[in-house]
Amino acid sequence: MGHAVDRGARHLAAAGVQTARLDARVLAAHALGRDPSFVLTHPETCLSADQAAAVDALYARRVAREPVSRILGEREFWSLSFRVTGATLTPRPETETVVEHALTRIRACGRENEALRILDLGTGTGCLLLAVLSELPRAQGLGIDISADAVAVASGNANRLDLAGRARFRVGDWASGLSGPFDLILSNPPYIAAGDGAALPPEVRDFDPPAALFAGREGLDAYAAIAPQVARLLVPGGAVIVELGQGQEAAVIGIFQAAGLVHDGTRTDLAGIARSLCCRLDVRTGLQKNVGNEGEPV
Ligand SMILES: C[S@@+](CC[C@H](N)C(=O)[O-])C[C@H]1O[C@@H](n2cnc3c(N)ncnc32)[C@H](O)[C@@H]1O
Numbered sequence: 001m002g003h004a005v006d007r008g009a010r011h012l013a014a015a016g017v018q019t020a021r022l023d024a025r026v027l028a029a030h031a032l033g034r035d036p037s038f039v040l041t042h043p044e045t046c047l048s049a050d051q052a053a054a055v056d057a058l059y060a061r062r063v064a065r066e067p068v069s070r071i072l073g074e075r076e077f078w079s080l081s082f083r084v085t086g087a088t089l090t091p092r093p094e095t096e097t098v099v100e101h102a103l104t105r106i107r108a109c110g111r112e113n114e115a116l117r118i119l120d121l122g123t124g125t126g127c128l129l130l131a132v133l134s135e136l137p138r139a140q141g142l143g144i145d146i147s148a149d150a151v152a153v154a155s156g157n158a159n160r161l162d163l164a165g166r167a168r169f170r171v172g173d174w175a176s177g178l179s180g181p182f183d184l185i186l187s188n189p190p191y192i193a194a195g196d197g198a199a200l201p202p203e204v205r206d207f208d209p210p211a212a213l214f215a216g217r218e219g220l221d222a223y224a225a226i227a228p229q230v231a232r233l234l235v236p237g238g239a240v241i242v243e244l245g246q247g248q249e250a251a252v253i254g255i256f257q258a259a260g261l262v263h264d265g266t267r268t269d270l271a272g273i274a275r276s277l278c279c280r281l282d283v284r285t286g287l288q289k290n291v292g293n294e295g296e297p298v
Pocket of ligand 1: 088089090091092095121122123124125126127128144145146147150172173174187188189190191211212213
């Protein structure tokens with residue numbers, strides 16, 4: 001087995017895979033139905049012809065730059081396992097910044113045990129909504145996606161994570177047709193400029209769904225579509241937290257301010273990039289727009 005992994009790692013490295021040895025080990029383990037630590041600690045294990053062919057088939061997919069998570073069909077996010085398919089963006093580590101941001105705000109307001117209503121726009125695998133719900137025992141959530149296949153994956157993930165009782169998923173064009181209100185709205189919308197596709201790594205360009213990546217000439221179209229809907233759906237004092245593309249903070253603040261929201265904090269990811277932006281519905285604005293909905297800050 002050790003020879004197969006060495007050979008695979010060489011092929012993966014030659015194909016430009018940065019984590020060639022790790023990937024070779026993980027993929028061999030997956031093909032053999034074993035743990036990656038077994039592959040590391042038992043290199044002397046002999047492979048049958050069928051096993052060797054199964055390992056090579058996975059290496060061929062990775063050489064074509066298919067992401068490991070797509071080959072395995074799952075990806076860890078917020079220490080939870082999410083099923084991923086060709087219909088869903090593979091959850092990214094930097095998106096955990098949005099989860100941290102939301103939970104920090106809710107806990108700072110002492111509202112972590114309340115029955116908060118949370119909306120996730122562009123839910124994909126459901127990772128943002130389900131991660132937040134996993135930490136808030138009484139909160140309920142609705143996830144929306146334009147892709148029916150993504151909605152099916154998100155619903156399946158809610159079942160797998162035992163959160164289906166508090167999470168619903170629905171096909172929709174952002175928040176069109178929703179009436180709310182919501183205490184918190186989350187979104188990791190597409191934010192890559194249409195002309196930037198060629199510069200993306202093959203794992204992203206060739207395997208993530210285009211609807212999850214691109215948002216018009218400057219990458220800002222989804223924020224512009226979401227902002228007025230958010231202002232209509234939040235309770236007074238409610239907050240929206242969105243993921244940002246690199247360098248988009250000022251432009252996105254401007255978009256939300258134009259919709260009547262106030263900027264209320266930005267968090268950076270582990271690379272120091274402004275990644276998660278919070279805007280709040282000013283209480284006076286909210287009272288005008290959501291007459292009769294009592295709101296508390298989130
Ligand atoms: C960047 S992905 C984020 C997925 C997931 N929330 C995550 O963080 O991994 C953006 C998602 O928005 C969805 N989307 C794109 N346009 C949409 C629209 N008009 N209405 C609803 N969802 C949309 C895509 O299908 C995709 O699942």
